[in-house]
Amino acid sequence: MSHYEHFAPYDPHSIEPHWQAAWQEAGADAVRTEGDKPYYYALEMFPYPSGDVHMGHVRNYSIGDVVSRYKRMRGFNVLHPIGWDAFGMPAENAAIKQNSSPAAWTYANIDRQRQSLKRLGFSYDWDRTVITSDVDYYRWGQWIFLKLWEQGLVERKSSPVNWCPSCATVLANEQVLGDGECWRCHSHVQRKELEQWFFKITNYAQELLDDLDKLSGWPERVKQMQANWIGRSTGAEVDFTLCDADGEPTDELITVFTTRPDTLFGCTFFLLAPEHPLVQKLVAGTEQEAEVAEVVAAAASASAVERSKGEREKLGAFTGRYVVNPINDDKVPIWIADYVLMDYGTGAVMAVPSGDQRDFEFARKYGLPIPPVVIPEGEFFFNSLKNQPNRVMFEVLWNEAYDGPGTMVQSGEFTGMPGGKDSEGSAAVIAKLESMGRGRPTINFRLRDWLISRQRYWGNPIPAIHCPNCGIVPVPEADLPVVLPMDIDVTTGETLADRPEFYDVTCPQCGASAHRETDTMDTFTCSSWYYLRYTDPHNTELPFDRAAVDSWMPVDQYIGGIEHAILHLLYSRFFTKALRDVGLLGFDEPFENLLTQGMVKLNGETMSKSKGNVVAPEDMIARFGADALRVYILFMAPPDKDLDWLESGLEGISRFLNRLWRMIFDLVGAACENTFYEGPRDEAAAASASASAALTPEATAAARTVLRERHRVVGKVTEDIERFNFNTAIAAIMELANATGNYLRFAAPPARLADASQHAVDVELAETFIALLAPMAPHWAEELWQNLLGHSDSVHQQDWPAFDPALAAADELELAVQVNGKVRARITVAADAAEDVVQAAALAAVAAYIEGKEPKKLVVVPGKLVSVVV
């Protein structure tokens, strides 16, 4: 039964809290696993509790909520969980600032964010909440660490790493921005040689690259970014022989990586990175020592900071020593150069100035020879070299290196072969080197192992023990969890390394007194598997049950920001593959479909506290209600595009919900203050009007139109939601509202409501609006569904409205008639009119433009237009 005796205005502030409480009471959003409904896993990237919920969250979670509610109405059992990525630096910084503790700050923020998310009416199964700083969660992170260790995927090694002086911790490569800045605090990152913990993600480099092809539901852009980051290059390792101080070959080899073995004959010098360990040995006590040291020092100080500043002049120095080129026994000088990177390839490079722009510039600067070895087709000037196996020309006449495909010249037995990347010539040179035992084909990746240790307190402790006898030993599984002490006082700079009661332990293998690892794990390790825990969040025996995880995973739709294109998404793909190999799960990729939503900006700028241009969701809810906010943020732009906040747009949506609310009251006859028709304004008058009054012809026509529109719009909205075009889905609902407004103006209530068959259509229209908007404006829809229409069950458990394309089809169509490409007339024909009828009608309509000329061509596009050419 309807709760509404009379019209009541739309009041989001009373209905939203009401339904939120009612849904919670009824457990409406708990995941259901019963029945034979197919499973659907809708997931949004979980928030970091760094403050209040912001508009970016509202957008992310509104999209996810529409997807989940829609899929539920389409007959799926939907898993739609939420949690918090709770460990990390900002909590420590905030605690220091507020003289509090990271835990207190974090959990207070989580409470506030949880309230905000509830006020927005998102349909999360709150019982499955995962908070990464809860020991029930992070203990399984430690357990997984041990499993990866057993699998040979954990390594402690010394290497040059990124050190952020401001955060006082090391960072993974992925967490250093392009300009050498820390991803969190934007300080300049320093390079340091340190012993650290790594996950061997490089073991999966090839699979991570190959499987991108399986991800047809991912944006091309994200896949491209990952492919670039993994950075696979095919080429060869080539062994050069080091000469002693007198220039005589020794037994020592220096290996380089090259993608262009075909240019090996053009190698006229050899380069080492300034940090290369050999450099000091080569120059110690020589006359070159001072100059080399100068370049090394310059490179070290410039490294991270200056690298970003455009084209930097290359800097180098001769070491005084030589190597022998294995392909032609040339003796070439060893230089150091600041553009050679220690952590790519081998830190040593064969320089081919005619084929590499950097080498070219270096050679020009230091007067080194630049013999051409691969020349482009049609270069007349070099034709004389085409059959020249020996070197006759030392200087190219280009102003830059040529690195494209071409013909090999001055290259001994290979002269005349096609050269270039992965060319026949390259293969031939590699084969020759291989037969001499001086080279081999190789694949090189840019991807580095993932540095996961952090010298910070607020993180998941690494479960390892340093024993003076046994070396590094894992904490036994039975001793887990290694509990993070909650009473560390970060305001005094205290860390785990200051707590003997934390690190003084006995070795689990030999019983000697030993030292527990005090580093914690990168927070990205926590976010690399939280989506797996959601499938079985209360498991106390395992991180998740294999059957549970396999039944829900992979995630059907993942939604989050593009900023995680590499970091989080690559790490999660790695975790999935590694855990598959541990035997914990049975799939290769975690996220089947990915939607990267755009940012919410204000006047073209990102909203941020420091800029003071933040529009707070809570304020908008207070003024317009959560439903209006949700619909607005879906309406203003397609989800993957950036969106510029405009308050007048939100007012517009608020008006639309109001207008549709009133219209639905009109449709079901509950309105007393109707604004859509000029009929009697009270029920007594309506009742006294003739019950047998018939609908006018205009009203009948309008009724037919609106019913047709109803079927068209349901089809359109369904298709648009499937494609995440929420903005056009809402526009289509608005079109139906406009058509309904028209209809209501013609069809005044006494006649309309007295007509039982028409009244049924009116109710169907009302139900259609409510169902179509239910995923986006859930409270608005529920109030109308239950309290106006009098249903006793939830709108969110209804089936998605059906539509019949046949009923959407008009019986008459208007076609445009073009003459020579210009629209000159419009004709109305029956929808099923034969083509010759249409042609005749079209020619008659544009007779004036043809003026007796014979039409050369006549194209009829069914349902669209007729094109006449004269």
Place this chain on the structure above:
RNA sequence: GGGGGCGUGGCGGAAUUGGCAUACGCAGUGGACUUAAAAUCCAUCGCCGCAAGGCUUGUGAGUUCGAGUCUCACCGCCCCUACCA
């Protein structure tokens, strides 16, 4: 330097496979209702033009009966990435 994307009214944006460009909304303008305002409703709303008509999807060409959409060149903007050998 490399990779990806984009360019449509005053604004956000639409146009599914090459088929009536500017849907839907915002802002604006005029009107009704009101003592008045708000709210609501009606009308109008790409540009030039009194009009007839002409022009219009960054610019220029091309393919086509037909191009916002496809091809080529150019201009402009955004994002990612970067001495990766």
